[in-house]
Amino acid sequence: MNAVPAQHASRPAFRKLSTQEFLEARFALTLIVPAVLAITLVAFYPLAHAFWLSLWKINLRFANTPWVFLGFGNYLDTLTDDPRWLNALRVTGTIAVSSLTAEFILGMVFALVMNRAFRGRGLVRVAVLIPWALTTVVSARMWQVIYHATYGVFNRLLFDLGIIEAYKPWIISPIFTIWAMVWADVWKTTPFVALLLTAGMQMIPGELYEAAAIDGATGWDRFWRITFPLLRPTLLVAMLFRMIDVFRMLDLPIVLTGGGPGQATETLSLYTYRVIFTDLKFGAGSALAVMTFLVILCIAFVFIKVLGAPVAGSEAEDR
Amino acid sequence: MGSSRRVRPVQALLMHLLIAVIIIWCLAPFYWTVITSLKQANAIYYSPTTYLPNPVDLASWIKVVNLPRFQGALLNSTIIASSVTVVSLTLGSLCAYAIARLRFPGKNIVLALVLAVSMFPGIAIISPLYLQFRDWELINNKLALILPGVTFTLPVCIWTLTAFFRDLPRELEEAAYVDGASRIQTFTQVIGPLAAPGVFTTAILLFIASWNEFLFARTFMSKVEELTAPVAVAQFEGADIAAVTPWGEISAAAIATTIPLVILVLVFQRRIVAGLTAGAVKG
Structure with missing residues (x-):
């Protein structure tokens, strides 16, 4: 932003150019207005509206129940006395940590393979794109069939391989369910991570590896001294988006487990959704929604400002 | 390597x-x-x-394919995803061109807005949108999905297209100006055809994203005949009322809604990978 006036002042034919610059800026603003309007009216205005709703006690269960102004009462209630919210935070945090760890390790392995030249690359690309393109609820349905306690193939396979001695109720047991869900999530999202990491690897100049080979570096050295550090920006961006996705996660638990058993897999977004549309508490639910938004904002802040994730728009661009 | x-x-x-x-x-x-x-x-x-x-x-396949509510859901999803793609591409390409090629004050504010929307949890605005759409009588109306669909696909659209526009040679536009073309003519007649592959790639990404949208679709559509394909699959309990869950029919329904996506992946795999990584990884 600062670059524009600076260049402006240093130009000799100031008056003529400034008219041209004015015309260019006016044309640019005309082009961006529709998109900015769409974003403002359907995202930012409703967010402000959600904040307004969160200050009230609103129950739509019975018609004509009057709204009661609570100020920050809904927020205080959640923060001081809401075990279900704490549970949802814990569930979401558990998924975030385990899911991200698994998909970044696997994604890195995938990427290292996909980054090599070999016959049948196209086949791998198609295979990897299919979990990515699938609708999450459709994949949830698929995993329901796979995980079934008596006629699921997951049980049969593990049993045949001798890994388990008896069939397990993967998605109705309080112990296994969250891990079964993490596994399904890792399956669906690893391809996305792998594709981003592959793209990142392809931007690393080949000379670096050649130089390292001349210096006698092992494959392990090359990975930790060249690939990994140069991949850091890509890793951060991918992690940021995956992290945010976990905090938005609702479709997988709603279909695969219904958040159960009990509330064992009730994520932050699913809990919020239920307060709004099952309990019909629009005020309290909006407060939860605003808090979910704030959590995501904090995550984004840490990734972009503290860790320096190079997300488009996070830094000044002069072009 | x-x-x-x-x-x-x-x-x-x-x-x-x-x-x-x-x-x-x-x-x-x-x-x-x-x-x-x-x-x-x-x-x-x-x-x-x-x-x-x-x-x-x-x-199972015969039952599912002949189910009117399932056919309807596929049709609804096609209409909604296509509309979202077209509108989002129109708004997004104008905005992306301005970001990639023109100098204007406040560009970083626009980029920050777009970035913020890409991180927006749909759940944060679902309550006000529901009340608003109820007042406007848009519940069970496709517009209730097209409007937020456009907004939430815009970030991907703008990023991907900005990356594509930046890769186009600047000389062509300059030549067009020299020949006396106006800015709008340059955009529609010089840039448009050149950017067509990029626009097409972006269209595939947007179509997949809006086809897969679940939160708004589940919330704003309650009538069986207005459901989109993902919601229909999520709620599908079989063609007949049965004592046992008809997993065969559920599986057929899941695969049937996925076929359009699998075809897109098979045909356009290279483009999808290029588009997916263009916006996220900067060269």
């Missing part, structure tokens, strides 16, 4: 093994769903389950 070095046979074998594992891992759940959809109704309930459908039975 690897191709230039000498590859030892053990390494090569390991690589091929890894490639096979990756392909199997990615396709196995999909494969299993296809198998389940092709089994005889009672064969699905064998325990232990059988690895192959024997005999192959198309009954």
Whole structure:
């Protein structure tokens, strides 16, 4: 932003150019207005509206129940006395940590393979794109069939391989369910991570590896001294988006487990959704929604400002 | 990187093994769903389950494909995803062109807005949108999905297109100006045709994203005939009222809604990968 006036002042034919610059800026603003309007009216205005709703006690269960102004009462209630919210935070945090760890390790392995030249690359690309393109609820349905306690193939396979001695109720047991869900999530999202990491690897100049080979570096050295550090920006961006996705996660638990058993897999977004549309508490639910938004904002802040994730728009661009 | 070095046979074998594992891992759940959809109704309930459908039975498929509410859901999804794609591309390409090529004050504010929306949890605005759409009588109206669909696909649209526009040679536009073309003419007649491959790639990404949208679709559509495909699959309990869950029909429904996406992936795999990474990884 600062670059524009600076260049402006240093130009000799100031008056003529400034008219041209004015015309260019006016044309640019005309082009961006529709998109900015769409974003403002359907995202930012409703967010402000959600904040307004969160200050009230609103129950739509019975018609004509009057709204009661609570100020920050809904927020205080959640923060001081809401075990279900704490549970949802814990569930979401558990998924975030385990899911991200698994998909970044696997994604890195995938990427290292996909980054090599070999016959049948196209086949791998198609295979990897299919979990990515699938609708999450459709994949949830698929995993329901796979995980079934008596006629699921997951049980049969593990049993045949001798890994388990008896069939397990993967998605109705309080112990296994969250891990079964993490596994399904890792399956669906690893391809996305792998594709981003592959793209990142392809931007690393080949000379670096050649130089390292001349210096006698092992494959392990090359990975930790060249690939990994140069991949850091890509890793951060991918992690940021995956992290945010976990905090938005609702479709997988709603279909695969219904958040159960009990509330064992009730994520932050699913809990919020239920307060709004099952309990019909629009005020309290909006407060939860605003808090979910704030959590995501904090995550984004840490990734972009503290860790320096190079997300488009996070830094000044002069072009 | 690897191709230039000498590859030892053990390494090569390991690589091929890894490639096979990756392909199997990615396709196995999909494969299993296809198998389940092709089994005889009672064969699905064998325990232990059988690895192959024997005999192959198309009954589940015939039931699902002939179900009017399922056909309707596929049609609804097609209409909504296409509308979102067209509108989002129109708004997004104008905005992306301005970001990629023109100088104007406040560009970083626009970029920050777009970034913020890309991180927006849909859940944060679902309550006010619901009340608003109820007041405007848009519940069970496709507009209730098209409006937020456009907004939430715009970030991907703008990023991907900005990356594509930046890669176009600047000289062509300058030549057009010299020839006396106006800015709008330059955009529609010079940039437009050149950017067509990029626009097309972006269109595929947007179509997949809006086809898969679930939160708004589940909330703003309550009538059976207005459901989108993902919601119909999520709520699908079979063609008839049955005592046992009809996993065969559910599997067939899941695969049927995925077929359009699989076709897109098969045909446009290169473009999808290029588009997916263009916006996220900066060169």
